[in-house]
């Protein structure tokens with residue numbers, strides 16, 4: 431039977447990783463895959479994660495199944511981290527999921543169950559896996575304008591006029607912070623305008639928050655998500671701990687469904703449990719338990735937040751260095767947007783041909799849409815990249 435299978439499109443980012451590995455040049459620079467790396471090119475296990483794992487190893491006395499929604503203490507801790515007290519806890523249903531990808535997948539499935547003809551409005555561009563999963567599930571993805579290729583900021587007028595086309599029963603997918611792949615984000619006033627459009631159209635927001643703490647800080651990065659959650663009747667939130675806890679391979683995510691009134695929370699909770707049961711029964715526990723241990727212990731939490739802040743500031747420093755270097759070489763501020771973007775990524779706005787030229791001539795690997803991973807740089811490679819960008823004629 432398997433001969434009937436069709437070859438599936440390769441994931442472009444994973445294919446790029448393989449090309450990088452196969453490249454014999456010793457001065458090659460990997461700005462492709464979305465993983466944080468320190469100045470030595472290492473993705474470290476965070477100190478608090480090591481300490482929490484050690485504690486778990488000492489105290490955990492069973493590996494028996496958790497509940498279908500995961501450990502409730504994990505949901506409580508994560509809801510506190512992401513939402514603070516923006517929304518009454520009793521209105522929120524939550525399920526642990528395998529990473530943020532699992533949270534997105536379960537969210538899309540819940541949307542389809544609730545409204546089989548729902549359309550999901552997605553930013554143009556968005557994380558490619560959003561589109562891929564939506565296509566796979568047979569859900570219509572409707573792009574809304576987002577990235578302004580001139581300013582490399584948000585095309586906010588375009589975004590708003592496209593979002594006005596959403597209807598009740600549709601969903602608008604928003605990035606909570608640190609937009610992937612562009613690095614361009616909404617400001618607080620713009621978030622308010624988006625909420626007004628959501629309420630005028632009756633569309634339900636779904637917020638994907640995968641980089642809390644990577645942009646302007648843990649609280650600031652959650653602000654947009656909090657105002658939306660507090661400002662609309664219903665909302666979905668897909669969260670990932672992969673980046674901010676550095677637990678990528680542990681597959682640690684959370685899906686939240688906020689109900690219009692607390693009386694409806696139970697139905698959402700039951701739906702999330704059902705969806706977990708159908709897809710994999712119990713969600714992974716180790717990463718979630720590590721995260722819970724950290725968030726619920728004042729010392730571990732403070733140490734984690736401090737290390738995360740160092741990570742954030744190091745990326746911000748590299749951004750500024752790159753923007754300054756490009757300003758110096760270009761003799762203009764046309765690359766200032768790199769300093770304005772936030773998170774791990776910036777979209778350079780270079781053509782695929784130029785991206786290919788950077789790879790061939792300079793061994794610089796970035797995704798074909800010219801997304802560069804700032805964390806792939808260090809103080810020594812920033813000037814090399816800036817020089818290559820100018821010489822390639824970006």
Ligand code: PMP
Nearest residue numbers: 529530531557610638640670672
């Ligand atoms: N959403 C966005 C926007 C992302 O960039 C990512 C990670 N690339 C995810 C969700 C999911 O990450 P993970 O499944 O590794 O937690």
